[in-house]
Amino acid sequence: xxxxxxxxxxxxxxxxxxxxxxxxAERRLTIRINAxxxxxxxAIEDYLVPRTVSHKKRIEIVNFLLRAxxxxxxxxxxxxxxxxxxxxxxGDGFVFSPSHPDRLVQDILERKQDYGLxxxxxxxxxxxxxxxxxxxxxxxxxxxxxxxxAMPDLLPGLQLPWALPQAASDASVLTINQIRMAFLLAAAxxxxxxxxxxxxxxxxxxxxxxxxxxxxxxxxxxxPMGGGIVPKAGIAFAATYVEGLxxxxxxxxxxxxxxxxxxxxYGEALARGRQVAADIWDTLRRKRGEKMYRKAVTGPAQAx
Numbered sequence: 263x264x265x266x267x268x269x270x271x272x273x274x275x276x277x278x279x280x281x282x283x284x285x286x287a288e289r290r291l292t293i294r295i296n297a298x299x300x301x302x303x304x305a306i307e308d309y310l311v312p313r314t315v316s317h318k319k320r321i322e323i324v325n326f327l328l329r330a331x332x333x334x335x336x337x338x339x340x341x342x343x344x345x346x347x348x349x350x351x352x353g354d355g356f357v358f359s360p361s362h363p364d365r366l367v368q369d370i371l372e373r374k375q376d377y378g379l380x381x382x383x384x385x386x387x388x389x390x391x392x393x394x395x396x397x398x399x400x401x402x403x404x405x406x407x408x409x410x411x412a413m414p415d416l417l418p419g420l421q422l423p424w425a426l427p428q429a430a431s432d433a434s435v436l437t438i439n440q441i442r443m444a445f446l447l448a449a450a451x452x453x454x455x456x457x458x459x460x461x462x463x464x465x466x467x468x469x470x471x472x473x474x475x476x477x478x479x480x481x482x483x484x485x486p487m488g489g490g491i492v493p494k495a496g497i498a499f500a501a502t503y504v505e506g507l508x509x510x511x512x513x514x515x516x517x518x519x520x521x522x523x524x525x526x527x528y529g530e531a532l533a534r535g536r537q538v539a540a541d542i543w544d545t546l547r548r549k550r551g552e553k554m555y556r557k558a559v560t561g562p563a564q565a566x
């Protein structure tokens with residue numbers, strides 16, 4: 263890997279603070295449970311905190327779960343969960359159905375997306391859905407940047423969750439965003455977060471960037487007139503997605519994907535990534551056309 267790319271990665275790493283992820287994951291949430299009977303309370307609590315959770319972890323979680331009517335109830339309730347059959351006092355409540363318990367997780371994540379990381383850290387049922395969202399979103403971000411590099415006029419307005427080094431290459435952006443994904447997945451899995459704590463994973467991500475860069479450059483060189491942009495972005499998506507799958511398994515089970523599993527997952531992710539990249543390409547071309555039209559009609563200053 264060139265010295266230039268390593269320098270870009272180092273510059274971006276200086277802006278990527280794992281403490282931000284850690285603090286987000288450790289935010290205190292107040293979750294109130296509403297039930298008509300003690301068995302109703304127990305059903306919700308047992309779903310959120312399965313028997314496999316350690317005693318030490320249970321003690322920590324108790325501070326976040328409150329039963330309706332408990333003394334000293336805070337005024338602010340972040341998440342209000344109701345036993346099936348009870349009517350939520352407000353439109354912001356969530357219903358737990360014993361026959362479809364996972365719907366509770368889906369509903370909460372749809373309406374309370376910002377709480378995904380702290381919920382996953384505390385409650386096992388949230389971990390896989392939150393991890394899947396993290397993996398897809400970061401993979402899409404990398405595909406977006408890869409496509410946008412073909413349209414330099416759109417790059418200044420591109421929103422990334424960390425500071426972009428000047429003249430950053432695709433490889434450096436993909437790499438640093440995968441490191442950020444590793445922080446998020448570790449936090450969602452209630453694992454230690456940080457450069458030192460995750461040095462093995464980070465080293466593997468940086469080493470893997472070389473292979474992605476070579477493959478992407480080879481592809482673009484073979485396809486004339488910019489036709490390789492969408493396939494290259496598909497590779498960016500797939501490389502990130504497979505890395506995310508391996509990290510999620512590592513934090514959940516203690517080991518990542520095998521080489522054969524990576525190969526199989528990559529083929530599936532590449533097909534999905536190409537579609538995502540094609541959609542991004544169409545959207546950016548449309549925005550670029552609108553921007554050029556506004557410039558022609560109103561002038562450069564007003565178009566921006």
